[in-house]
Amino acid sequence: MDREIAAGDFCASGNRRALVERQLAALAACEPVVRAFATCDAAAARAALSSRGPLAGALIGVKDIITTADFPTRYGAYGAEERGPRRDAWCVAEVRRLGATILGKTACTEFAYPAPGPTTNPHDLTRTPGGSSSGSAAAVAAGFASFAFGTQTAGSTIRPASYCGVTGYKPSYGLLPLDGVQAISTTLDHLGIFARSPRDAWYLASAMLLRSPEILPARAPRRILVLDLPVAHEYGERIVELAASLARDGMAVDTQDLPFAAEDFTGLQQELCYWECARILRASAPARVVPQLEALLEPYAAMSIETYAAVRRRRDKHQAAFEALASDYDAVLTPAATGPAPSRESTGDAVMSRFFTALHVPAFSVPMWWADRLPLGLQLLGCLGQDRALAATAQWFFESAEPSGARHA
Amino acid sequence: MDREIAAGDFCASGNRRALVERQLAALAACEPVVRAFATCDAAAARAALSSRGPLAGALIGVKDIITTADFPTRYGAYGAEERGPRRDAWCVAEVRRLGATILGKTACTEFAYPAPGPTTNPHDLTRTPGGSSSGSAAAVAAGFASFAFGTQTAGSTIRPASYCGVTGYKPSYGLLPLDGVQAISTTLDHLGIFARSPRDAWYLASAMLLRSPEILPARAPRRILVLDLPVAHEYGERIVELAASLARDGMAVDTQDLPFAAEDFTGLQQELCYWECARILRASAPARVVPQLEALLEPYAAMSIETYAAVRRRRDKHQAAFEALASDYDAVLTPAATGPAPSRESTGDAVMSRFFTALHVPAFSVPMWWADRLPLGLQLLGCLGQDRALAATAQWFFESAEPSGARHA
Numbered sequence: 001m002d003r004e005i006a007a008g009d010f011c012a013s014g015n016r017r018a019l020v021e022r023q024l025a026a027l028a029a030c031e032p033v034v035r036a037f038a039t040c041d042a043a044a045a046r047a048a049l050s051s052r053g054p055l056a057g058a059l060i061g062v063k064d065i066i067t068t069a070d071f072p073t074r075y076g077a078y079g080a081e082e083r084g085p086r087r088d089a090w091c092v093a094e095v096r097r098l099g100a101t102i103l104g105k106t107a108c109t110e111f112a113y114p115a116p117g118p119t120t121n122p123h124d125l126t127r128t129p130g131g132s133s134s135g136s137a138a139a140v141a142a143g144f145a146s147f148a149f150g151t152q153t154a155g156s157t158i159r160p161a162s163y164c165g166v167t168g169y170k171p172s173y174g175l176l177p178l179d180g181v182q183a184i185s186t187t188l189d190h191l192g193i194f195a196r197s198p199r200d201a202w203y204l205a206s207a208m209l210l211r212s213p214e215i216l217p218a219r220a221p222r223r224i225l226v227l228d229l230p231v232a233h234e235y236g237e238r239i240v241e242l243a244a245s246l247a248r249d250g251m252a253v254d255t256q257d258l259p260f261a262a263e264d265f266t267g268l269q270q271e272l273c274y275w276e277c278a279r280i281l282r283a284s285a286p287a288r289v290v291p292q293l294e295a296l297l298e299p300y301a302a303m304s305i306e307t308y309a310a311v312r313r314r315r316d317k318h319q320a321a322f323e324a325l326a327s328d329y330d331a332v333l334t335p336a337a338t339g340p341a342p343s344r345e346s347t348g349d350a351v352m353s354r355f356f357t358a359l360h361v362p363a364f365s366v367p368m369w370w371a372d373r374l375p376l377g378l379q380l381l382g383c384l385g386q387d388r389a390l391a392a393t394a395q396w397f398f399e400s401a402e403p404s405g406a407r408h409a
Numbered sequence: 410m411d412r413e414i415a416a417g418d419f420c421a422s423g424n425r426r427a428l429v430e431r432q433l434a435a436l437a438a439c440e441p442v443v444r445a446f447a448t449c450d451a452a453a454a455r456a457a458l459s460s461r462g463p464l465a466g467a468l469i470g471v472k473d474i475i476t477t478a479d480f481p482t483r484y485g486a487y488g489a490e491e492r493g494p495r496r497d498a499w500c501v502a503e504v505r506r507l508g509a510t511i512l513g514k515t516a517c518t519e520f521a522y523p524a525p526g527p528t529t530n531p532h533d534l535t536r537t538p539g540g541s542s543s544g545s546a547a548a549v550a551a552g553f554a555s556f557a558f559g560t561q562t563a564g565s566t567i568r569p570a571s572y573c574g575v576t577g578y579k580p581s582y583g584l585l586p587l588d589g590v591q592a593i594s595t596t597l598d599h600l601g602i603f604a605r606s607p608r609d610a611w612y613l614a615s616a617m618l619l620r621s622p623e624i625l626p627a628r629a630p631r632r633i634l635v636l637d638l639p640v641a642h643e644y645g646e647r648i649v650e651l652a653a654s655l656a657r658d659g660m661a662v663d664t665q666d667l668p669f670a671a672e673d674f675t676g677l678q679q680e681l682c683y684w685e686c687a688r689i690l691r692a693s694a695p696a697r698v699v700p701q702l703e704a705l706l707e708p709y710a711a712m713s714i715e716t717y718a719a720v721r722r723r724r725d726k727h728q729a730a731f732e733a734l735a736s737d738y739d740a741v742l743t744p745a746a747t748g749p750a751p752s753r754e755s756t757g758d759a760v761m762s763r764f765f766t767a768l769h770v771p772a773f774s775v776p777m778w779w780a781d782r783l784p785l786g787l788q789l790l791g792c793l794g795q796d797r798a799l800a801a802t803a804q805w806f807f808e809s810a811e812p813s814g815a816r817h818a
Contacts, residue, residue: 085494090592090689097691174596175714177689183499187583209688211711279618280499280586282506302620305584309794313732320729323722385718
């Protein structure tokens with residue numbers, strides 16, 4: 001997989017024609033084993049060679065819970081009939097307007113439920129790419145596309161980015177409109193972006209949000225907070241060593257335990273998600289997903305609005321506390337997952353992201369380390385709406401990451 | 410219009426067949442002048458006579474920015490081609506599952522923009538029904554339907570409910586999923602419900618959110634806060650007199666000025682809305698609405714994410730302050746609009762609701778008074794997620810409202 005993993009950064013690419021040709025060659029060679037796409041059209045994607053606009057030459061994969069006019073949307077239920085309307089979601093319409101080419105619909109777990117989908121991890125075909133945005137992460141990791149849209153309701157962008165060794169960006173809640181994206185949980189759903197670098201991710205996001213896209217320079221942070229989270233992980237001493245190394249370079253580095261109750265860290269997002277999802281899915285889930293979810297969601301379907309609202313109020317308080325904590329720092333650092341990608345029997349554990357997703361703050365996963373030839377991502381968190389500053393900091397970490405033959409080939 | 414306005418409360422109706430027959434007769438007689446519907450099918454609606462479930466016999470109008478499988482969705486652009494997918498929105502699928510019958514798509518202002526649509530106010534055909542959920546309010550007021558779905562991003566449920574003399578209910582943000590509803594502004598959009606009474610509105614909402622719908626008894630409030638808002642209105646002494654009367658009956662009634670900066674009260678929601686809308690509309694607005702909106706949205710299209718985020722943080726602080734303020738009371742009372750329905754040259758002013766919509770708190774408009782044979786609504790606001798308790802309080806106010814020949818005929 002080395003050739004594909006080596007496909008380059010979009011902003012840095014001086015020859016986008018060559019980039020597209022390389023991506024389509026990688027797709028032809030490796031998609032049969034990676035299985036990143038539910039549907040794709042490499043022939044039509046050659047239109048990218050002659051497109052115009054700031055995203056000209058950008059091949060983009062679109063998670064299969066996001067509708068498109070030209071590809072069917074099946075929400076990961078690949079045996080099922082086409083379910084989604086033939087209509088471009090907001091994000092798809094925006095990137096097309098800016099010259100991008102949709103390469104296809106990336107495979108995801110069925111209805112974004114944790115049951116594994118068909119996609120493999122390009123770094124090790126026996127491992128999961130993570131979920132639920134499995135194919136989006138794998139398509140960028142395998143060098144098939146410069147970007148992919150995913151979503152994150154718990155950890156479905158940050159975790160697969162970490163497992164696949166690419167950049168994942170979960171913007172502040174509400175920043176990127178969700179029109180055309182299947183709803184899972186009203187106050188938790190976010191659009192996510194997969195890219196080769198934080199600079200690329202910000203280039204795409206800023207193209208959609210601002211008058212013209214920004215090529216953001218890396219910015220060395222001055223103050224960093226390392227959060228020790230109340231869950232086990234396989235990062236070993238890596239983050240401690242990173243903190244020590246930054247401190248030696250003169251950076252102000254603080255370390256502290258998460259100042260929130262551990263049960264809220266592990267459980268608050270699920271309480272919100274299951275209550276909201278229990279209502280949304282009843283009307284819209286494909287019938288064969290329902291049995292899997294029913295046992296999980298049953299207690300929440302019967303839960304009162306007042307009980308749900310009490311969790312919302314706890315979340316509001318945590319948001320204010322996190323804002324007060326994070327506003328003193330350029331970034332808050334944690335592991336992006338509990339370890340490297342596990343076997344394909346699961347899609348891994350979203351616990352490192354769930355709570356922060358519920359807080360609505362921006363998050364990046366940056367490929368930082370390697371463990372047995374598998375990538376390990378660093379998660380950077382910032383204050384609500386400080387996505388641009390966080391992207392510049394994430395780019396600095398990206399550029400300072402542990403070298404790897406595969407990554408820098 | 411008296412006969413139509415007299416059509417009764419759904420929960421109180423002992424004979425739902427007779428209710429449906431009365432509504433279809435009112436529709437046949439008065440829809441040509443009220444023009445509440447963009448599309449309706451009275452013949453198909455006779456299915457309501459034989460439906461089953463807790464919403465059997467409920468005729469429901471659906472705002473034309475909410476998609477349905479059986480009616481076209483044109484987003485208020487009635488000269489234009491059909492735009493929406495033929496697919497039931499979440500709310501539509503839910504009420505059908507519960508036995509309700511969709512009577513048709515209610516007319517709205519084009520793309521929910523303030524320019525008046527075709528609908529008249531059933532109380533005075535020269536007046537506006539309000540907007541943007543114009544037809545939804547008018548359909549319930551004219552007795553064509555027991556319920557209607559609208560939306561509220563600024564004041565598009567509370568204000569038309571007030572102008573039309575019906576109950577409007579804007580739930581807590583996130584409570585009712587927006588799948589299938591055209592997005593205007595990601596962190597402001599809410600589904601709204603029009604009904605004959607708060608009890609009816611809660612019956613519909615609880616049917617969608619809980620295991621079984623609740624027929625909520627009125628609950629006399631013990632503590633009330635009357636907020637004096639920093640904008641002119643034509644309610645005269647009515648709210649002061651109401652407060653005095655409640656106090657004489659032994660209720661604890663406090664009155665105070667709004668403890669937020671007046672410029673945030675009038676402007677904060679617009680800053681959020683225009684920033685968000687400038688991005689959403691670019692991809693999805695019908696072409697002929699764009700010129701009207703462009704001048705308005707232009708400064709926001711160029712506005713940075715950081716400036717937008719600063720407004721989000723001000724909103725977060727106001728939310729916490731409102732929660733602290735309102736949690737001591739059973740309801741916070743204000744006028745639901747600046748006065749009775751103005752002429753059809755505009756859809757009126759949403760200023761009494763905009764700020765509270767941005768705060769995400771639940772709101773009811775209850776028809777309380779009459780001014781020159783035009784209704785005036787009382788707005789009740791509560792803490793986030795306390796929708797059920799607020800509905801019970803709203804029902805108490807509804808039952809204690811100023812008698813009117815038209816309303817109680």
